[in-house]
Every structure is written in C-alpha cells, then in structure tokens.
Amino acid sequence: MQSYLGTIVAALAAAAIALFAVEVAHRVIRRVGRRSLLLTELTDHAHRSIQVAATVVAVQFAVRFSTGYAVGDQWRQVLLHLLVLGVIASVAWLVASLLVVAEDTALARFRVDVPDNRHARRVRTQVVMLRRLTIAVIVVLAVGVMLMTFPAVRGIGAGVLTSAGVVGVVAALAAQSLLGNVFAGLQLAFSDAVRLDDVVVVEGEWGRIEELTLSYVVVQIWDDRRLILPTSYFTSKPFQNWTRTEAAVLGTAEFDVDWAVPVQAMREELRRLVEGTELWDGRVCVLQVTDATGGTIKVRALVSAADAGSLWDLRCLVREHLVAWIRDHRPTAMPRMRTEIGDAESNLAWQWVRPRRPVRRLNDPEVPDDARVFGGSDDGDARSEAFVGPDEPAESRR
Numbered sequence: 001m002q003s004y005l006g007t008i009v010a011a012l013a014a015a016a017i018a019l020f021a022v023e024v025a026h027r028v029i030r031r032v033g034r035r036s037l038l039l040t041e042l043t044d045h046a047h048r049s050i051q052v053a054a055t056v057v058a059v060q061f062a063v064r065f066s067t068g069y070a071v072g073d074q075w076r077q078v079l080l081h082l083l084v085l086g087v088i089a090s091v092a093w094l095v096a097s098l099l100v101v102a103e104d105t106a107l108a109r110f111r112v113d114v115p116d117n118r119h120a121r122r123v124r125t126q127v128v129m130l131r132r133l134t135i136a137v138i139v140v141l142a143v144g145v146m147l148m149t150f151p152a153v154r155g156i157g158a159g160v161l162t163s164a165g166v167v168g169v170v171a172a173l174a175a176q177s178l179l180g181n182v183f184a185g186l187q188l189a190f191s192d193a194v195r196l197d198d199v200v201v202v203e204g205e206w207g208r209i210e211e212l213t214l215s216y217v218v219v220q221i222w223d224d225r226r227l228i229l230p231t232s233y234f235t236s237k238p239f240q241n242w243t244r245t246e247a248a249v250l251g252t253a254e255f256d257v258d259w260a261v262p263v264q265a266m267r268e269e270l271r272r273l274v275e276g277t278e279l280w281d282g283r284v285c286v287l288q289v290t291d292a293t294g295g296t297i298k299v300r301a302l303v304s305a306a307d308a309g310s311l312w313d314l315r316c317l318v319r320e321h322l323v324a325w326i327r328d329h330r331p332t333a334m335p336r337m338r339t340e341i342g343d344a345e346s347n348l349a350w351q352w353v354r355p356r357r358p359v360r361r362l363n364d365p366e367v368p369d370d371a372r373v374f375g376g377s378d379d380g381d382a383r384s385e386a387f388v389g390p391d392e393p394a395e396s397r398r
Contacts, residue, residue: 014062092142129189185214201240261333
C-alpha cells in the first residue's frame with residue numbers, strides 16, 4: 001500500500017514541479033520578451049501545450065522510476081503505455097503550436113490593411129495553406145507513432161507492407177476527388193491565381209475570397225451569403241479575378257436613349273458628376289455611343305474607381321444621376337416609339353417638306369478625351385498599347 005501511495009505522491013510532485021517550472025519560465029519570457037514579437041507569440045499560443053507536454057513527461061518518468069517494485073505486473077505496463085501515448089500526443093501538440101507561432105510571427109510582417117496589399121495577401125495565403133498541411137502531417141505522424149507502440153500492430157507490419165502497393169492503388173482510386181482537391185489547393189497557394197481577400201466573380205456571383213483550404217474555397221458574396229466551392233473548381237473552370245494585379249478596376253453604365261439625345265452635353269454632365277465625387281479615382285471617364293439599332297441608341301459610360309466596392313457605388317451613382325438628368329433636362333431623349341402615317345400612295349410628309357433645322361457641324365474636328373477609351377489620355381494610351389500593341393515607326397510600315 002505504501003508503495004502505491006509513494007507512486008502517487010511521486011507523480012503528483014513531478015507534475016507540480018513541471019507546472020511550477022513552466023510557469024516561472026513563462027513569466028520570465030513574457031517579461032523579457034515584451035519587445036519581441038516571437039517571444040510574445042510563444043507565451044500566448046504555446047503556453048498551454050508546453051504545460052501539458054512537460055507535465056505528461058514528468059509524470060511518465062516519475063511513474064517509471066517509482067514503480068520498480070511492480071516490474072512485470074500488468075497494471076504497470078498498461079499505465080506506462082498510456083503515459084507514452086500521452087507523451088507522443090502532447091509532443092505533437094507542442095510541435096504544432098511552435099509551428100503556428102513561427103507562422104504567425106512571419107504573417108505579422110505582412111499587413112493586409114494597407115491599400116497595396118497584393119504581396120501580403122499572397123504570402124498569407126501560402127502560409128495558411130502550409131499551416132493546414134503541416135498540422136495534418138503532424139497528426140498523421142503522431143497517430144502512426146502511437147499505433148506502432150502496440151505490439152500487434154508491429155507484428156502485422158510486414159504483411160501490411162507487402163500489400164501496400166495494392167492498397168495504395170485502391171485508396172488512390174477511392175480518394176481521387178479528395179486528392180485532386182488537395183493538389184488543387186496547393187496549386188492555388190503557389191501559382192498566385194487566387195489569394196485571400198481577392199475579389200472574384202464565380203458562378204455569376206461577385207464576392208471576396210474569405211477562406212482557402214486544401215479541399216474547398218469559401219467566397220463571401222456581396223450580400224453576406226457564402227459560396228463554397230471545391231478547390232479544383234478554380235483550376236478547371238474560368239473565373240474572374242478583379243484584384244490579381246491591382247485593386248483599381250473599370251466599370252460601365254449603359255443607357256438606351258432616343259436618337260435626339262445630345263451626346264456631348266451628356267458627356268459633359270458625366271464629367272461634372274465624377275469630378276464632384278470621391279468615388280472616382282481620376283483615371284477614366286469616357287462616354288461613347290456603342291450601338292444604334294431598333295429605334296434607340298446605346299450610350300455607355302465608362303468610369304474607374306480605386307476598388308470594386310467603390311466602383312459599384314460609382315456605377316449606381318452614374319445611372320441615377322444621368323437618368324434624372326435626361327428626365328429633367330432632356331425629356332426628348334427618353335426612349336420612344338415613332339409612328340409615321342402616309343397618304344393613300346404611301347407618301348410621307350417629310351418627303352416633300354424641306355428640313356427647317358440647319359445641319360450643325362462641329363467647329364473642332366478633334367475628338368474630346370472623354371469620348372475615347374483607347375487613346376486621348378495617358379491611361380487610354382497605355383490601354384491601347386496593352387490591347388493593340390505599340391505603334392510601329394513610320395519606316396517599318398513602308
């Protein structure tokens with residue numbers, strides 16, 4: 001009885017000493033490392049796992065050295081085996097915590113709350129994917145080591161290895177979809193095709209990449225819904241990424257109006273509108289007639305903004321303002337149906353009546369800058385060169 005009591009006392013004393021030592025080290029490191037981000041992350045995120053690992057290891061040694069009187073007994077072997085399993089699990093937790101601390105320290109150097117955060121979002125995506133992969137590997141290795149502590153598992157190891165080829169083929173066929181998503185997730189993380197916080201258009205929905213894992217991607221849609229897609233979707237189907245190179249984007253607002261609309265006056269009104277709002281980034285403001293069929297003409301206003309959210313609000317503002325402007329100031333430009341009635345011989349009045357309104361001609365043959373998308377400004381010239389190619393010198397065209 002005294003031997004059992006001594007074992008219990010030794011185990012409790014070892015646990016108390018381990019906890020005390022860890023607590024002292026924790027306080028010392030916290031005090032010394034106030035200015036060190038690594039030490040701060042270590043004391044905040046790895047403290048609990050260090051406590052558990054140190055306690056289990058201390059108890060395991062105390063029980064092993066205080067139960068010499070029971071060598072060969074079944075209860076001692078079972079207890080030591082359980083403690084070994086606890087040591088393996090706690091050490092795996094400690095290693096995973098240390099890796100998380102190192103990854104968080106690395107992520108702290110890259111801020112995503114700044115305007116130009118493309119590189120930071122790329123690094124964050126890769127680190128998050130590596131964190132999930134490393135934790136999964138640590139868990140698998142820990143479980144494998146724990147299973148190898150059982151004699152029965154070690155005994156059948158040879159037989160398992162001989163059939164590993166067949167089992168691997170069967171497992172690969174059964175988990176083909178899962179493995180495909182895992183490799184697709186790794187490809188997304190390191191190919192820079194999509195990153196966390198990227199603004200994308202998938203399945204006709206406009207949203208932001210909220211979460212990216214090895215098996216699925218969560219897209220936060222603009223109305224706070226969540227669209228969950230497998231990672232293989234982004235490697236096998238086309239999608240729009242509005243922030244792959246930069247956040248600034250272009251957007252359009254289209255109007256079907258009558259042929260009587262004064263295009264130049266509408267263009268000047270658009271320019272006055274965008275120059276008076278902070279949603280416009282000052283790059284592009286163009287109004288053009290893009291189609292003229294079916295009794296109406298299609299007018300397209302092309303504007304730019306610093307990000308997708310501002311662009312959405314700017315497009316809505318342009319629509320609301322120009323619709324009100326046409327209604328209040330140019331009502332004759334509203335879409336309408338024309339009907340002409342002729343006489344019995346199908347002669348129309350305009351065929352013999354001389355036009356009363358003289359033909360107006362532009363005094364300046366130059367096209368204004370806000371009437372051209374490809375040219376007329378530095379941004380337009382750069383866009384023209386990107387889609388058409390640089391102008392060739394006169395000598396090369398001869």
